[in-house]
Amino acid sequence: MGDSPDNTDSPPWDTGEQDNTPSAAELEAAGQNSMFGDAPAEPEKPAEPAPQAVEPKPAPAPAAAPAQANQPYRVLARKYRPQTFSELIGQEPMVRTLANAIERDRLAHAFLMTGVRGVGKTSTARLIAKGLNCIGPDGQGGPTIDPCGVCEPCTAIAEGRHIDVIEMDAASHTGVDDVREIIEAVRYAAVSARYKIYIIDEVHMLSRNAFNALLKTLEEPPAHVKFLFATTEVDKLPVTVLSRTQRFDLRRIPSEMLQEHFGKICGLENVEAEDEALHMIAAAAEGSVRDGLSILDQAIAHADLGGEGKVTAERVRDMLGLSDKTAQRRMLGLLLAGDGKGLLAAMADQYALGVEPLALLRGLMDLVHRITVAQVGGGEPDAPTSEERAALKDWAGKLSPGQLHRLWQLLLKGHEEVRQAPDPLISAQMALLRALHAADLPDPGKLAKKLEHLATTGIAAAPAGGEGGAPAAPAASANWKELVEQVEQNGNHLASSIMRLQVRVVSLESQTLRFSRPEQFKDDISAQLRDALMGATGDRWTVEECDEGGEMSLVEQDEAAQRSALEQLKKHPLVEATMAVFPDAEMVEEDNSAPQSRKAWGR
Ligand SMILES: [Zn+2]
Numbered sequence: 211m212g213d214s215p216d217n218t219d220s221p222p223w224d225t226g227e228q229d230n231t232p233s234a235a236e237l238e239a240a241g242q243n244s245m246f247g248d249a250p251a252e253p254e255k256p257a258e259p260a261p262q263a264v265e266p267k268p269a270p271a272p273a274a275a276p277a278q279a280n281q282p283y284r285v286l287a288r289k290y291r292p293q294t295f296s297e298l299i300g301q302e303p304m305v306r307t308l309a310n311a312i313e314r315d316r317l318a319h320a321f322l323m324t325g326v327r328g329v330g331k332t333s334t335a336r337l338i339a340k341g342l343n344c345i346g347p348d349g350q351g352g353p354t355i356d357p358c359g360v361c362e363p364c365t366a367i368a369e370g371r372h373i374d375v376i377e378m379d380a381a382s383h384t385g386v387d388d389v390r391e392i393i394e395a396v397r398y399a400a401v402s403a404r405y406k407i408y409i410i411d412e413v414h415m416l417s418r419n420a421f422n423a424l425l426k427t428l429e430e431p432p433a434h435v436k437f438l439f440a441t442t443e444v445d446k447l448p449v450t451v452l453s454r455t456q457r458f459d460l461r462r463i464p465s466e467m468l469q470e471h472f473g474k475i476c477g478l479e480n481v482e483a484e485d486e487a488l489h490m491i492a493a494a495a496e497g498s499v500r501d502g503l504s505i506l507d508q509a510i511a512h513a514d515l516g517g518e519g520k521v522t523a524e525r526v527r528d529m530l531g532l533s534d535k536t537a538q539r540r541m542l543g544l545l546l547a548g549d550g551k552g553l554l555a556a557m558a559d560q561y562a563l564g565v566e567p568l569a570l571l572r573g574l575m576d577l578v579h580r581i582t583v584a585q586v587g588g589g590e591p592d593a594p595t596s597e598e599r600a601a602l603k604d605w606a607g608k609l610s611p612g613q614l615h616r617l618w619q620l621l622l623k624g625h626e627e628v629r630q631a632p633d634p635l636i637s638a639q640m641a642l643l644r645a646l647h648a649a650d651l652p653d654p655g656k657l658a659k660k661l662e663h664l665a666t667t668g669i670a671a672a673p674a675g676g677e678g679g680a681p682a683a684p685a686a687s688a689n690w691k692e693l694v695e696q697v698e699q700n701g702n703h704l705a706s707s708i709m710r711l712q713v714r715v716v717s718l719e720s721q722t723l724r725f726s727r728p729e730q731f732k733d734d735i736s737a738q739l740r741d742a743l744m745g746a747t748g749d750r751w752t753v754e755e756c757d758e759g760g761e762m763s764l765v766e767q768d769e770a771a772q773r774s775a776l777e778q779l780k781k782h783p784l785v786e787a788t789m790a791v792f793p794d795a796e797m798v799e800e801d802n803s804a805p806q807s808r809k810a811w812g813r
Pocket of ligand 1: 344346357
């Protein structure tokens with residue numbers, strides 16, 4: 211890296227900066243300091259100040275080496291700051307509007323550039339300043355959307371030394387005095403340029419008084435003055451300011467466009483980079499060219515130190531603390547297949563490789579999101595590698611939308627837990643196992659079905675006359691049940707049916723049966739019972755009907771047992787919750803009570 215034959219003359223601010231790695235001040239100047247801190251770059255910083263000069267390079271011409279050493283390192287974000295509107299990526303609509311305004315000479319007095327950090331707000335402001343003040347190579351040109359870049363105003367503005375283009379950072383100059391200075395100066399005509407241009411960055415940071423002072427000037431600015439405001443937080447601007455400016459919303463730059471851009475820059479820097487590596491950098495940049503270039507800077511530095519000088523996906527992944535895409539897919543596969551053991555082993559592997567549990571969860575969430583998007587979008591999923599596309603497509607076909615959303619929620623909850631947990635790994639394990647086991651829970655859509663199922667299997671499993679429900683059947687009852695079965699086996703179905711339905715046993719001992727019956731039964735069945743019992747047992751029986759008392763009949767006992775089981779079932783938290791939500795729901799018994807086999811995630 212580092213050889214940039216296209217750029218031999220260095221701007222004044224770069225002279226003297228002979229250090230080959232971006233200095234803290236440089237990163238600071240490029241606004242990149244806050245993103246990753248200095249953690250990843252520092253530990254690998256060698257003692258020698260110029261790593262690539264020391265490193266043996268295979269092919270460089272001997273003459274090239276000293277030139278390289280003299281070439282100061284500039285952070286990519288600064289080196290590749292767009293010098294023309296065509297170099298400004300991702301902001302075509304704004305550039306078109308601006309071109310029209312310049313062409314028709316209908317420029318506003320004040321512009322407001324909004325957008326997230328690093329999308330090119332100040333770059334755009336400088337480009338506008340150039341466009342307005344460019345005089346062309348021959349010194350005869352007028353305002354243009356296509357500044358020549360070679361005339362005195364163009365070069366002076368690019369180097370930040372034009373006397374009539376005043377840049378001010380409102381973050382550090384918030385007071386009314388700072389603004390007053392501007393207002394005073396506004397009255398004087400431009401010294402050398404067509405327009406006097408004030409670029410105020412982070413304009414929302416100005417104090418209320420400062421805004422008020424500015425407002426008067428904004429209302430009736432002199433014709434030779436233009437204000438270019440930039441802000442990340444447009445909501446904080448007073449309406450009075452908004453109403454006096456032409457607003458341009460700079461868009462987040464799509465990840466694909468960033469990837470392409472970074473690819474080009476790698477080409478210019480003679481750095482080889484894997485597509486997936488650039489993809490990861492573009493994704494991490496979240497729409498900001500500057501943030502992306504800052505990561506790329508670090509990645510290139512790492513690649514140089516690492517040997518071949520190639521920016522690989524593996525190194526970028528390490529640098530960003532991302533988990534491996536292949537590993538992520540494998541883990542999701544294990545989770546969906548219900549393989550808890552395999553899942554824990556895979557997690558342990560990732561952890562050993564230095565992947566943070568939180569990043570693990572994040573990776574899985576990202577994957578689930580992409581599957582969902584692929585499912586909604588249909589067609590070919592958007593992914594950097596063919597393996598990933600195939601996997602996304604496969605899952606998008608297999609999983610139902612409900613399952614994907616549930617999985618997302620489980621992972622999101624897990625993510626929150628892991629963030630707060632004293633031991634993130636354990637928390638991550640529990641979260642993923644919970645997601646895995648959730649395959650056993652039914653879809654909300656299938657819940658009703660499952661409840662019916664639970665009702666049936668629950669009753670079958672509950673012992674007859676369980677705790678708290680029907681009274682436990684005493685020995686007499688057990689004997690009675692045996693007797694009834696004997697009568698039935700003897701072929702006396704009428705008698706056995708009467709015995710089940712009507713007879714409440716009061717006592718049963720040594721061939722003497724004392725019983726009562728529910729009051730609706732009036733006829734005398736004593737003789738019938740005596741015959742049936744004798745027929746079944748061969749013994750002579752004494753049968754006596756009493757007015758009251760006795761245990762429940764066998765039929766009554768069955769009914770009570772079922773009621774009890776149902777009550778038990780209703781106390782099940784899942785059922786309780788369902789009943790609370792659907793108060794009118796009722797439980798229906800289903801004949802098919804074959805136990806449902808454990809089901810893995812699948813449609
Ligand atoms: Zn010019």
